[in-house]
Each structure stands twice: as C-alpha cells, then as structure tokens.
Amino acid sequence: MQNYHLHLKGFVGGYDFDKNYVDYVLNKNAGKPVNVLIDSLGGSLATALSIASSFRNHGDVTVHFVGMNASAATIASLGAKRITMDASAMYLAHKCSAEFFQWAQLNADQLSEQIASLEQLKTDLEKMDANVAAMYARKCKKDAQDLLALMKVGGWLSSKEALDWGFVDEVTNAEEDHAPVLTDAVASAMASVGMPIPNIPVQAGSESQFSKFLNAIAGLFRSSDKVQANQPSKPDIQMNKLFPLLAAALAVEALQFADGACTLTEAQCGTLEALLKEHADKLQATASEKDGIIAQRDQTIKDLQAKVDEQAALLAKKPGDSTSQVLNNGNQPTPANDIEEQMRVMKDAKALYDSLP
DSSP states (O other): OOOOSEEEEEEEEETTTTHHHHHHHHHTTTSSEEEEEEEEEEOOOOHHHHHHHHHHHOOEEEEEEEEEETHHHHHHHGSEEEEEEETOOEEOOOOOOOOOOOOOOOOOHHHHHHHHHHHHHHHHHHHHHHHHHHHHHHTSSSSSHHHHHHHHHHHOEHHHHHHHHHOOOOEEETTOOOOBBBOOOOOOOOHHHHHHOOOOOTTOOOOOOOHHHHHHHHHHBBSSSSBBEEEEEEEEOOOBBBBBHHHHHHHHHHHBBTTTTTTOOHHHHHHHHHHHHHHHHHHHHHHHHHHHHHHHHHHHHHHHHHHHHHHHHHHSSSSTTTOOOOOOOOSSSOOOOOOHHHHHHHHHHHHHHHHHO
C-alpha cells in the first residue's frame, strides 16, 4: 500500500488543499521523493499555479489521482515529476471562466463602460486559457491549440483517455483506490458552476433524489452519447459558497459547506469572537464620545442663552435708569451702543453654534 506525504482533497485553496501546507511538507522532505494523493473537483487557479511551481521546484514529486479531478486540481499536478491515475478515476480539463452578474438599469454611457469591462475580462480569460493550455501541452507533448480545443469541449476523460492524451504517465489499479461516486450535494455543486455531470455510480441511498436531479439538468449538461461543451468554473472561483466578509475575517478564500452546514474550528470561533468584541467595544466608545459631544453642545447653548438674556435685559432698560457702569472715554474708542452690542453678541453666538458638530 502506497504511503503519501500529502493528501490534497476538496477545494483547491481551502484548508485541505492549502499552498502553505504543501510548501511546509516539501521543505521537510527537500531532496527526498514526495508522494501526493489528489482527489478534488478544483477551485482557485492562483493556488493551483503556485502549487504546480512548488512541485516543479522540489523536483521529485509523484502525484496520484483518485476519484474525480477537475480544473485547478489537474493544473496543480503539472509541476510533478510523475503523474499516475487510478483506473477508475476521472479527469476534466476545461476553459477558465469568471463569475458575472449584472442587475441594473443602465444608460448608454454606462452600457459602454460595462461593455469595455467585459471586453477586458474576456481578454484576461483568453490569456489564462492560453497559459493553461501551454502547461497542458508541455505535459502531453502536443500542440497547445489541440489542448485549447479539448478545454473548449470540457468533457470528462476516463483514465485511459487521460493516459492517451498524455495528462498522466501511468494508470494503476491499486487495492486502496476506489471508484468515484456521486452524491446529490456533489452533483448540485458541480451543476452550480457549470461543470458537466459524469456518468458514474451514485452513492448508495441517494438514487431516488439523484435521479430526479439528473432528469432536471440532463438536457443542459450532456447529450445521449457524451458530455456536451460546458461553461466551467472560473479560474479563481470555488465549488463552495463565498461569504467575503467572513472569509476575510477568518483569513480563508472561501467557506466550505456540506449539506448546507459549515463547520468552524475552535481557533476560527475564537477569531470571530475577538472581532465581535472589538466591534462592540468600538460601538461603546463611539456612543460615549457622542454623549460627551452632546453634553458639551448643550452647555455651550446654555451659556450663549445666558449672554443673550443679559443683553436683552440691558436693552429693556429705560434711558433714565441708573447704571453702575462707569465709562472712561479718554482716548479710548467710542464703545458700541446697546443695539450694536446686542447684534454683535447674537452674531458671535450664531457663529459659535454653527461651528458645533
């Protein structure tokens, strides 16, 4: 039974197909042969290219495919020195795609901007396709245009077909290798990103629901003889759900779901708890600061009102009223009369009030 240094499964770029962990294992085994087991429907193109480079730099990596392997998972293997594949496994190479959704009412100028943006996206995808096709072509020792044509069709290949194309160097039939099976959840995830559904055994206990699912999408994804051309997953798009804010908080590319549920580690829960506490503390600090500003404003208004009342009392005095004020004109400028002084105070009060937050 083969011993593997790395088991890369699930979403390429997720916690179980992580580039940093790949580098860690490769560095621990520098100068030694490394055996890698891959069983993945794909994921992040960026991660796949990085892992392929790491395999190539190590120089002595053997990749073995089991189950169903597609898109980014196959690209990640291209840096290996040797690639083998279980006889019952499957292989899919397809063109890159990008998520696009627009729900808006646009005028002519906005439509022009949208068209320009889509033209740029199309150009970028064509460059990615050419790059991936060239990588496949080097492995298969074929012309890149032939690989582009295969990627455009995007149909699943059996192990023999993958060997004939040159994607793998050997087909094996080891005891530990098992034929891939489908579940409703896996089939739904594949359909959601435009990946064709292969004609392989269905997991026990799910035939009834799965049959209904296939009947609903059969006309979209396959003909009576073979898998039709498809619109595959985008180069950096996952087979699972994206929650950008949560993913950023947890420092992951995407959250992985199984049957509608997502499991977090204790460390991830601690990270979320710390973020929520930090947010609550900031809200409390903001509320306290706001209360202080309001109190200061109220006191300023009260002081201004007192000055206004004082000036109003002076204006209400009759010309003959006595006053305790003693004026010494001397060489000093002539003071403003009561009305002018009242206007000045009112103006200053208004300016001060307007300057408050």
